[in-house]
Amino acid sequence: MLDFFSANPSKTALIVPRQSPGSPFLGSSFTRMGLHASTVFNGTLYIDGGEVSWHADSSNTSFTEVPNNSTLSIDLSQSWSPLTVNIDTIGKPNNAPTLNYAALWAAEDSFYSWAGHVSFALLNAAGRDPQNSIWQFKNGEWLPVPTGSGFSNLSRPASGNSAYGNGMGYYLGGYDSEAYLSISDNPTPLPGLITYNMSTNTWANTSSTGYSPGRISFFGGMEYVPIFGQDGLLLVFGGDQSNATSWDQSAENEQSFSKINIYDPTTGNWYEQQTTGNIPPAAELFCKIGTQSNQGTYEIFMYGGHNDAYMNPVATANSSAQAQQSQFNQVYILSLPGFVWFKSNDSSAEARTAHTCELIGNRQMISIGGLNPSKSQRVNFAVSGVDSNPQGLGIFDMVDLKWTNTYDANAAAYEVPNVVREWYSNPASTSSVQWSSTQLESLFAIQSSANPPTTSPAPSSAPTASATNTGAIVGGIVGGIACLSLLSVLAWVLVRRHRRNRYRAFREATTEPRSHFKAEMPCSSPVKQMLDSRMLRQELGDAQLLELEALYHVRDRGPEELSSN
Numbered sequence: 001m002l003d004f005f006s007a008n009p010s011k012t013a014l015i016v017p018r019q020s021p022g023s024p025f026l027g028s029s030f031t032r033m034g035l036h037a038s039t040v041f042n043g044t045l046y047i048d049g050g051e052v053s054w055h056a057d058s059s060n061t062s063f064t065e066v067p068n069n070s071t072l073s074i075d076l077s078q079s080w081s082p083l084t085v086n087i088d089t090i091g092k093p094n095n096a097p098t099l100n101y102a103a104l105w106a107a108e109d110s111f112y113s114w115a116g117h118v119s120f121a122l123l124n125a126a127g128r129d130p131q132n133s134i135w136q137f138k139n140g141e142w143l144p145v146p147t148g149s150g151f152s153n154l155s156r157p158a159s160g161n162s163a164y165g166n167g168m169g170y171y172l173g174g175y176d177s178e179a180y181l182s183i184s185d186n187p188t189p190l191p192g193l194i195t196y197n198m199s200t201n202t203w204a205n206t207s208s209t210g211y212s213p214g215r216i217s218f219f220g221g222m223e224y225v226p227i228f229g230q231d232g233l234l235l236v237f238g239g240d241q242s243n244a245t246s247w248d249q250s251a252e253n254e255q256s257f258s259k260i261n262i263y264d265p266t267t268g269n270w271y272e273q274q275t276t277g278n279i280p281p282a283a284e285l286f287c288k289i290g291t292q293s294n295q296g297t298y299e300i301f302m303y304g305g306h307n308d309a310y311m312n313p314v315a316t317a318n319s320s321a322q323a324q325q326s327q328f329n330q331v332y333i334l335s336l337p338g339f340v341w342f343k344s345n346d347s348s349a350e351a352r353t354a355h356t357c358e359l360i361g362n363r364q365m366i367s368i369g370g371l372n373p374s375k376s377q378r379v380n381f382a383v384s385g386v387d388s389n390p391q392g393l394g395i396f397d398m399v400d401l402k403w404t405n406t407y408d409a410n411a412a413a414y415e416v417p418n419v420v421r422e423w424y425s426n427p428a429s430t431s432s433v434q435w436s437s438t439q440l441e442s443l444f445a446i447q448s449s450a451n452p453p454t455t456s457p458a459p460s461s462a463p464t465a466s467a468t469n470t471g472a473i474v475g476g477i478v479g480g481i482a483c484l485s486l487l488s489v490l491a492w493v494l495v496r497r498h499r500r501n502r503y504r505a506f507r508e509a510t511t512e513p514r515s516h517f518k519a520e521m522p523c524s525s526p527v528k529q530m531l532d533s534r535m536l537r538q539e540l541g542d543a544q545l546l547e548l549e550a551l552y553h554v555r556d557r558g559p560e561e562l563s564s565n
Helices: 320-329 418-425 438-443 471-481 486-510 526-532 534-540 542-552
Strands: 030-034 037-041 044-048 051-055 063-067 071-075 088-090 103-106 111-114 135-138 141-144 161-165 168-172 193-197 202-206 215-218 221-225 233-237 240-243 259-264 269-274 287-292 298-303 331-336 340-343 356-360 364-368 393-397 402-404
Touching (some): 037 103, 044 356, 103 161, 221 287, 259 438, 269 438, 287 356, 331 418, 340 418
Antiparallel strands (some): 044 071, 103 111, 135 141, 161 168, 168 193, 221 233, 287 298, 298 331, 364 393, 393 402
């Protein structure tokens, strides 16, 4: 059941009045916000929906908790501190929905809002549930989007997993929020992976059987990773699962972070991959963001959450579940393609759940709002107290792996944290990745055509088809992280040539050849530096140098690597 997110039943829920752009919203009386959605678009952080609480009197002994009917915004073009930053509000049309757990999909020229559940404070209230609709925020205002093909067949979901990538909005699982009329109701699970094509305004609901047969995902995370696969990949992790026909939320169904589910939008195939490293405890309602490094890796940062074992009313102060709860003030990092978890050593943050995170600037993660699951066995605004973060905003440096008190608009570009860098620099680490299938490994050897430009160009990944050794995949990454000796370069060349032939055979047997691979190594690669060095030219001679240069395409000869011998 979801009753631990109901509003304080002793309070009368009021709706925050619609406000004009630029009017102040949060101040010294602010206590908490949560259950909202957020996104970064065009240099501005936006926070929409959810619920907000603040002190209702000067004695600070009572509070008011209401749905947030406005869209909050924070300018990211200038540096600021959470204690003093101005949070503006943007008014919404009266018929625009105000929902918890909405999905915000940030596209190139606007962002969209869909899905979500009406505030639990308004359950049973007359006219409280708006119709199923999708809205677009463009040019500073909210506008309804005409319903496209396939939309009428959909119910509005809530508490599922959402992501945006390559012009598509994705939504997996959740429950039917339109049929959830009372806090005592059991939600109706919604199967399938919903996709929304923003360029054509068309919707589809495809089978998600490959994700987990007979199960529905909710309160987890879904991340679109643009740099692998032909058109990017979707990763699904954590959260809870329910039976596909009847809601059965329980601690036993919470998903371990020791496995990641992967969806290939190009083929519609699902995969499952095991992870290693410092694996987080099972959690739901955590926040996460992803970013690409300039060494060809992709890191997913995850913070907070809670688990149902802790929320169980029979839990005691000495239970292992409550002891485990203290870990939810940690930041964990999943690095790809190594599928290895790392944990930040900074435990100064407050444990929180039902919050969101966003990438702001070049290398900082902002945590927005959230409730404190450590305060009580029943998570709600009443028992969570005053947020330890000013205005509910916390800032984490993704390179130094530390919480800080300032947003730096001019921070240096993101680069791989040292702990991640050291892992990829160790050949024993990179050879330890055990792929679940050759097909999956091949997806992480492909540089995606959907990969957007970054502040620092990322090198392409080299094709491979070995199920027991990721040397060819992470070879370019290691080359960008640690200098390679001459012997390691030559050995890597021979191994890569052998595996390239195996990969070519695999690709020819399964799919049409792809022409979008980036075969060239980055200009800063140690391999290219060695090829350009006078010492290497004297050591190998012109004939062998020409062979190496042809193999690595350092003379911009084009992407012919897959067809070379």
